[in-house]
Amino acid sequence: MDQNSGTPPTADTEMDKVFEPASYEQKWQRYWTEQKIFELPPEGEGPTFCIMIPPPNVTGKLHIGHALQSALQDLLTRWRRMQGYRALWLPGTDHAGIATQLMVERQLESEGSSRLELGREAFLERVWAWKENFQGNIRHQLDLLGASCDWSRERFTLDEGLSEAVAEAFVRLYEEGLIYRGEYIVNWSPKLNTAISDLEVEMKEVRGKLYHLEYPVEGSDETVVVATTRPETMLGDTGIAFHPEDERYQHLLEKAAILPLVGRRLRFVADEVVDQEFGTGLVKVTPFHDPNDFEMGQRHGLDSVQVIGRDGHMTAAAGEEFAGLDRFEARRKIIERLREEGVLIRVEDHLHNVGHSQRSGEPVEPLVSTQWFCNVSSMADRALNAVKDGELQLIPDSWNKTWEHWLSNIRPWCISRQLWWGHRIPAWYAPDGEVVVARSEEEAKRLSGRDDLRQDEDVLDTWFSSGLWPFSTLGWPRDTADFRSFYPTDVLITGYDILFFWVARMVMSGLHFTDRLPFSAVHLTGLVRDAEGQKMSKTRGNTVDPLDLIEEYGADALRFTLCILDSPGRDIPLDPERMAGYRGFCNKIWNAARYALSRVGDAEVQESLDHEELAAPERWILSRLDATAEQVNAKLEIFRFDEACSLLYHFFWGELCDWYLEFTKPALGAGGEAGDAPRPRVGEVVLTVLDRSLRLLHPVMPYLTEEVWQRLPGYQKVQPTSIALAPFPDGKAGWRDEVVEEQVAALTELISRVRNLRQELGVGSKDAVRVEVSSETPGMDAFLEEQRPLLAFLCRLEEVAVAPAESEGEREDRLVARDRVSGVELVVVAPKKDLGEAERQRLEKDLAKVEGAIASTEKRLSNESFLAKAPDSVVAGARAQLQELEERRLQLKASLEG
């Protein structure tokens, strides 16, 4: 690395009035990369923390859901890094078999070419080129988002190491008898021309028809009626089934029906799966084209006839009349023919569910095919128990039941795909039919002692390789330093939509191959929706590009919005107006720093502060800071990103800016005429509080915090290179001070009340107002005496008297309002004004409300069970409340009477 580039690009420029994220975001991303801040050496000291990115498909660009997940992962990684962990967020991409192949095929189509024309090898070259292009895009987008991934460890599911892991896993499962090859009914996608797994089939409700067909029974005048939604499959019927206990049909057992149009004999069989109540209680059986019928066929030894081919067109076995027709065309034609023959006796509307190929949209064609399968039931049991025993935590845990249900009803997983893009199945065939499964061709030859082997043409389901992701990325099956350091990983953050596709398979394979869970917690995010809660989709046209949002609001505002909206178990309605609000928060942070830097003179950030020597406002904000830091850490420990962000927002804006920075104005000479009230070390405290607040905010808002932090004089004492490496405040600075927190709480309430009274009494901002306060709380009067300048400044008062010997009385031209706030008696003396009608109405309404509250509190306090059973603190609270309400009532009455 160039030595000169190691200098932080500190901005010693003037701060603009409005923050401009575009002016610094890329600068810092470059700096972090150059400094290799997120790259971890292979060996290191201290505890480790690891998150694996859910690898995005190389097919495209990141969408808002990726932005959400990345923001959360980066938040956790940065937080742990600042806490001193060797924190690794490992990035990578998924080859995404079908999806990517389709994209490239579409591209070829537009060039007037095709995959078949190119041939396998040339086609794969094209896909690799495509992948190189998009992989770069994804990295670029994560960079823009501020992701602190370790790019030196980037992986791709088809790279050499991961391919080795895939072959190893396949061979081991084969040797254990858990992977096998066989002829079974599978979900076939005619459009994709491949088998797909059960998970890739989406059930859709379809308005169809139920066709009632009448078949003659052989050797009698009797006929039987069967009902079907797919009349075209009748050409492949080889039996008719009824329930074993169905009295109506027992006599048919030894007989056969004759299949119209075809003339085939159909055996009658008795089988439990038939529902006596449905239709006539008789079911036509088409073993080749229906999963149920396939099983029935096996149970009863029925023949199997393929009438629909893999391309979705009728086969020769369907008869000349139909051969070559598309399956839906064939349906129309068969209905016509059946009607002519008088076989079709009734048609009724029928609402039913039909499996569709999730990726290509057309109805799936179940058919019998030779494929590779993985028997996952034993692995599923372990995965199931991991959640049951609490070793694996699903967040939110409402997913536990779904997890249990899915895993306990799991069926063999069809893992072979008739595609080109993917991990070629590590099985080789000899001309005589011998099958050799091995890690490589060399191994296959060595094992079998022959070299006339041909590798299986098919590839593996994409999810087979992603299922190994948490350990294959760390070097498994080799025993690498990274694998030893970072496996098992800590937490997985992903969307609930791939809980079974991916999460369950990682858990199963992790337990199987490494004997450990790949992570101990899974934080499932909701779906990002639009402001109205609608699902984002291209067809709806309501999608948003995270890059556009970054441009408009800044990466930090986007990240903060996503993180604060991530509440467990709910989808995320992404409202641009809300994001604008959080952009305002970024601007607030910027301007707080701008204020501080313009007022602190030559003060610097302090690593520690002796809060004994500080005045109450300083002790108060340090105490609040410590409390906030502690709470934020606690929330992050339990993955409550939303609450952690809320805490930060309210601390920074509601306490630091709204109150503390205002408290500093008289002391820092920004208070105009009310200024000139020196207090010790205010500048140091302002800078130190900002320093720590920025550190607390850094995991959510990396750019803004780095930019501002490196402007704070003395930040180098904390960490010379980057805020990303500065310690995360843990709330244990020893600044907590319950007494001062209570006192300042009383002060802020007092100030709010005085401001509110001014408005109620119709007193203008330029009128001279005198306030008298006094309290019986020990120490409070002394405290208020000290804070007189603040009270005067923040309420624009002419005069403040603490516990005056004599209260100013009422006069013709002025009024006196009395109230009681937080145990402090309050008297406001102001020029008499006429109440506006609106104000009068408001006060009357208020009075009614207060009187209602008094009545209900009195009722509660006169209830003996309440007094006897409620805790003392609650009863005391009610009494205190009643007293305050009474004061308020008197005050309101006084205001109304003028």
Add this chain to the structure above:
RNA sequence: GGGAGGUUAGCUCAGUUGGUUAGAGCACCUGCCUUACACGCAGGGGGUCGUGGGUUCGAGUCCCCCACCUCCCACCA
């Protein structure tokens, strides 16, 4: 047919083990360009917490019924 989640202010959502007058952002009303911030400041209005029961001194919070909305799973042809 199973299962999960939701129903709280005009909108989108928080709400800890049940405990004062239920919160936030945006929107709305009033007054402010108060030398950090109009992407701002101060003040304010607005909710019988989906319906109906129950437990309790006390229920948005716990229990039951119902209604409506969302989603997931499922081989009734």
